[in-house]
Amino acid sequence: MDISGSINAILGELMMGKYMLCGKKIVTVSHLGTIENGAVVVEEGKIIDVGTWDRLEKKYPAIKLIDCSDFVITPSLVDCHTHLLEFAPxxxxxxxxxxxxVAGKELLFDALSSGITALGEQICGHPQCDFSVNDYRNAIKDMPIDISFATTSISIGFDELTHFSALTQSKSIDRKTLNDLSLVRLIAQASDYPGENIFINATPANFTANEVPRAGEIVYTLEELKKIVDIYHQSGKQIGTHVAGEEAIDMALEAGFDVLHHAHGISDALIEKVSEQKVRVVATPIGGTHLMPNSPGDILKLMDNKIPVSISTDSYLPPFQGTSWLPFQDTELKGPKELMLIAQPAMHLLKKQHYNENEILAVLTANPAEILGKEKHFGKIEVGMEANLLVAEGIPGLEITDVEKIKKVFYKGQQVVNRI
Structure with a gap:
């Protein structure tokens, strides 16, 4: 046996960041399904092999081993609709x-500690913060988390509707400017993904009902929406929208939007239309519009109609009052650590309806990764994907909701959270 050669091989693997992570089972959210007594091989931040521990230990006898055989390994979580950097601080x-x-980075670390390694962040324009989207991008360059930015315009339902945009920053704009197609084109060009690029309905934001009496009011005409959608599509971009209520959702579908954020109050007939048009939905069971948020039954109907659903926090939000599925007894703002908790009722219902654990976990991993346009990078455990992984006491959302039960978080192969 060539001992020096074996030592050199081990040293070489360690220098390249090559290791094997084994668990009692791996929920891959891919064509591989669930692998009992599975293992993942990582090299230079990428997954290079996935399979049973028995097979991979023979194939890689000299590799560094991270033994997590008491735990479940899954893709890390993706929250594709947040306001952590602009409004939450x-x-x-x-x-x-x-x-x-400084405050924003603390909130990002809270997300990371909650098992979330990718975010979809909305930049809407904020009256107190005159920052550009590039200011936000530059501020988080050193953070071990993947952030896609949706540049947007926003309408808030005060007595007099108030409008802002990502490009006009802290300066409010009037309705004419809101529909200025040259501004729309610049917003589209700056956007990374189809977030809530425009608000078809005026938002209540985090204000009380008496402060935003016009929340829910439809801001645009159908013709205006069609022109805006055309600009995004001509720019090679998809477009998403904040939308709620049957009339507004129908307008969004007629105008050709690609992603509906919230879609609270959607009817069965509109669900069929969403499915026919292959539109995706980002569900926010905690709130976010003037209407009752997405119930577990709503999410099941969407899934039954082959609509890829992503569940998101819209952080930071107060829980919508009057829901039967949310466990909160207070009105305090909720953030990333509640993602698993707000998703669990729908995930449990999907399990009762015989969806398998890979299909169910996709609502927090693969589906939101696709919304961000990153489906070839993360959201699944398969060869060639970035090694964004969780080691946990159970399947996130389905079996666990306490972030303390997430024991390790890996981002591009690097361990960034460790609770063992």
């Missing part, structure tokens, strides 16, 4: 512009 802290990004 001013909502949660006595924020001042000089400290805004």
């Amino acid at each position: 001013t909502s949660l802290y006595p924020d001042a512009p000089i400290n805004h990004f």
Whole structure:
């Protein structure tokens, strides 16, 4: 036996960041399904092999082993609709512009600690924060988390509707400017993915009902929506929208939107139309519009109609009052650590309806990764994907909701959270 050669091989593997992670089972959310007593081989941040521990230990006898055989391995979580960097710091802290990004980074680490390694962040324009989308991009460059930015315009349902946009920043704009197609084109060009690029309905945001009496009011005409959608599509971009209520959802579908965020109040007939048009839905069971949010039954209907559903937090939000599926007894703002908790009722219902654990976990992994346009990078455990992984006491959302039960988080192969 060539001992020096074996030592050199081991040293070489360690230098390349090559290792094997084994678990009692791997829920891959891919064509591989669930692998009992499985293992994942990682090299330079990418998954290079997946299979049973018996097979892979023979194939890679000298590899560094991270033994997590008491735990479940899954893809890390993806929250494709958040407001962590723009609105959350001013909502949660006595924020001042000089400290805004300090607070934002703390919130990003909370997300990472909750098993979330990818986010879809909305930049809408904020009256207190005169930052550009590039300011946000530059502020998080060193963070071990993947962030896609949706540049948007926003309408808030005060007595007099108030409008902002990502490009006009802290300066409010009037309705004419909101529909200025040259501004729309610039917003489209700056956007990374189809977030809530426009608000068809005025939003209540985090204000109380008496402060936003016009929340839910439809802001655009159908012809205006069609022109905006055309601009995005001509720019080679998909477009998403904040939308709720049957009339507004029908307008969004007629105008050709690619992604519906919220879609609260959707009817069975509109669900069929969404399916026919291959439109995707980002469900927010905690709230986010003027209407009752997506119930577990709503999400089941969408899934039964072959609509890829992503469940998201819309962080930070107060829980919508009057729901039967949310466990919250307070109105405090909820964030990333509640993602598994708000998803669990729908995930349990899907299990009762005989969806398998890979299909169910996709609502927190593969489906939101596709919304972000990153489906070839993460959201599944298969060869060639980035090694964004969780080691946990159970399947996130389906079996566990406590972030403390997430024991390890890997981002591009690097361990970034460790609770063991």
